[in-house]
Amino acid sequence: MPIRSQTSSAPETGPMGSPAGTSTRRRTLAAALALGAGLALATPFTAGTAVAASTTCLNGALTYDHNDAEAGTRKPLVTERSRNSNWELWGRKAAAGQVERLSGGLTSATDGGFSACYTGTTAPRDVHVRFFSSAGDLWRVVGAGTAKPGGPNWKNETQYTFTTATQSTPAATTNLGTVKVPRSMQQAWKITDTLNQLYWKRGTASRCWTAHQTSTCDPLTVAWRQDGSSGGFWDHPSFPGDTSDGTDWVVLKADDPDSKHLILHEAGHWLQWQLHNKQWPPVYDCSGHSLDKGASAACGWTEGFANAVAAYALGDTRYVFSTGDSYDLLDQRVVGSWGKGDWVEGRVAAALIELWGPNGPDGGNWNRTVALMNRYVSSDFKQYFTQHRPLTGLSTTGAAKTIINRNTIVY
Ligand SMILES: [Zn+2]
Known part of the structure; x- marks a missing residue:
């Protein structure tokens, strides 16, 4: 879940349209x-x-x-x-x-x-x-x-x-x-196969992952090893103060891939960076982040987006950890005791899932948010919702407002 180059590089604690x-x-x-x-x-x-x-x-x-x-x-x-x-x-x-x-x-x-x-x-x-x-040439698992x-x-x-x-x-x-x-290598094919589910919903007519490329596509690389010593993060390529190798790869270890949500969450970080044409909002502190409490507004936004990517790609409303433990992000009976507001990634994820949902105000999919992210790099959910949605014709009132309020986010 973390971005490797943030202060914490701790591993996740829990957590081709119709192709050729x-x-x-x-x-x-x-x-x-x-x-x-x-x-x-x-x-x-x-x-x-x-x-x-x-x-x-x-x-x-x-x-x-x-x-x-x-x-x-x-x-x-x-x-x-x-x-x-x-x-x-x-x-x-x-x-x-x-x-x-x-x-x-x-x-x-x-x-x-x-x-x-x-x-x-x-x-x-x-x-x-x-x-x-x-x-x-669109994605590969190495290691x-x-x-x-x-x-x-x-x-x-x-x-x-x-x-x-x-x-x-x-x-x-x-x-x-x-x-x-x-x-010994079945997880590599599980990752390869699972990434189809994100690719098919990428929301662009380009055969590449985003509209920024049309013929020669940036591939998504996932490094995985059963005996890997570190994993469960996206290795940001050029984060301010970054001292890592900066590969832009998703790095997974051992049984991380047991969870499709985990695979797609990390792929979601890479996809956000690609949607922004290789830019990234300033996220300086995500250490100790978890679904139910926040570390910063930017952390709630980038981690919440990645959680929403996983659920959206899989067509559910959950986050599933590699242990098999899971939360339904929309189930207030379960998440009612979580922290409140847009620092909390679980809240941001739930709001996005509902906005993009089949009965949501965004047209039943995330395509207009994808187009928004092609144009604007929101620094947090508040800027996404209050500033960038209006600029791209997405609603901030009525059903959209009800959704964020229901998920404890109030502007
Ligand atoms: Zn993450």
């Missing part, structure tokens, strides 16, 4: 068909040496197991489909050739399916699929290898990867069935 991958299989097939047609056209009958194209596909679905903190403190082990994650097909184009990359793509955005195909003059040999903990996040040389950019068993002479269509991410 949907039609991976269809596109690959279409490409294969187009290639076949092209060859036919380019090879006149008179040539007498027509080359037959051979297509070989390894098909399957990528899944991962994870301990589900969102399901409660028992954290049941559940299996999910790994959506929009990178794969590459490797093999030899000929029996005597080198093992090389034959093709690449994304698993399906809906069910994690993949169809890793290669079309050549002869069927490939010694073929396998390699999977990576990344989604196109594989020897460097530990928080330790020496922790800026380890190596993605997690594994391969399927090698098929020496695969049939034209080989079904690998369900491919499961190895247990």
